[in-house]
Amino acid sequence: MAKLIYVTNMSLDGYIEDERGVFAWCPPDDEVFVFTTNLVRSVGTFLYGRRLYESMAVWETDPGLAAQSELMADFANVWQTASKVVYSTTLATVSTADTRLERQFDPAAIRHLKATAGSDLTIGGADLAAQAFKAGLVDECQLLIWPVVVGGGKPGLPTGVRTDLELLDERRFGNGVVHLRYRPLGR
Numbered sequence: 001m002a003k004l005i006y007v008t009n010m011s012l013d014g015y016i017e018d019e020r021g022v023f024a025w026c027p028p029d030d031e032v033f034v035f036t037t038n039l040v041r042s043v044g045t046f047l048y049g050r051r052l053y054e055s056m057a058v059w060e061t062d063p064g065l066a067a068q069s070e071l072m073a074d075f076a077n078v079w080q081t082a083s084k085v086v087y088s089t090t091l092a093t094v095s096t097a098d099t100r101l102e103r104q105f106d107p108a109a110i111r112h113l114k115a116t117a118g119s120d121l122t123i124g125g126a127d128l129a130a131q132a133f134k135a136g137l138v139d140e141c142q143l144l145i146w147p148v149v150v151g152g153g154k155p156g157l158p159t160g161v162r163t164d165l166e167l168l169d170e171r172r173f174g175n176g177v178v179h180l181r182y183r184p185l186g187r
Contacts, residue, residue, distance in 0.1 A: 002117035003139035004047075004110065006129045007039060010156035011148050016126050018153040026146045029175045030071060037075045039142065043082050044117055047110075047132075049125025050088035053099075056124075060096045087128055107135035114139075130158035139187050141165065147176035 009026045010016050017023040040046075048056065058065060059079040066076035084099040094101050102109075105128060113121065114137070123129050123138070132138050143156070165182035172178055 002044070002114045003120045004114055004132060004137050005043075005120055005122045005140040005142060006132070006138050007036075007122050007124065007142045007144075008126070008129070008156050009144045009146060011146055011150045011153075013149045013151065014156055015150050015153040016156040018150040021154075025148045025150060026144075026177075029173070029177070031173050032144065032175065032177050033071055033075065035171070035173070035179065036144070037071070037078055040082075040122060041078050042119055043078075043122050044119030045083040045085060045113070045121045046079075047085050047121055047123040047128065048087070049128040050086060050091050052125040052128075053084065053086040053088075053091075053094070057094075057096050087125075105131045107131075107137060110135070110137050126154050126156055126158075130161070133158045133163055134161045136184075138163070138184060140168075141180075141182040141184075143180045143182075145178045145180060 008016055009023065011018075011025065018025070046056075056079065059076045066073040080097070082098075084094075084096060085102055086094055086099060087102050087105050089103055091101060110132065123132050129138070141157075164185040166185055167180065168183050169181040170179065
């Protein structure tokens, strides 16, 4: 069975964006970028909320990004190779290939997808991930913690649900970022 993995960047105080909706506090860094590319390289499907999908779609819709460096070309290729499912009630269409639009998050459909997928899935977007946590669907949580306190904004982890976690791995990067890999207990 494929795993559903929540992967996100967050501030030390637990936010994925600040109070203005900005996440520019996690600037590009080659070491972290290569690590992230390798982290998602084997993913077969990305599950996204609308805002994250719109931010990530440029990896296919803007060929200038891939032309900037070999590292960026590699990530663009990895991103384009995977299927995408976008959950949105407001998005009219999707702008990328191999992308399906869903109007609502259906835990039973995700269980079926996990059971039939040939490779792991990631889920991104704090609101969408919160629904997956609440439904008990998240098999791993991989957090890239950036050395900044933003003081408020959108929490990277769900509120109102308790999930006890077991630390599986950790890694420190030269720029102060820390990667933490957890598994919910009982999985």
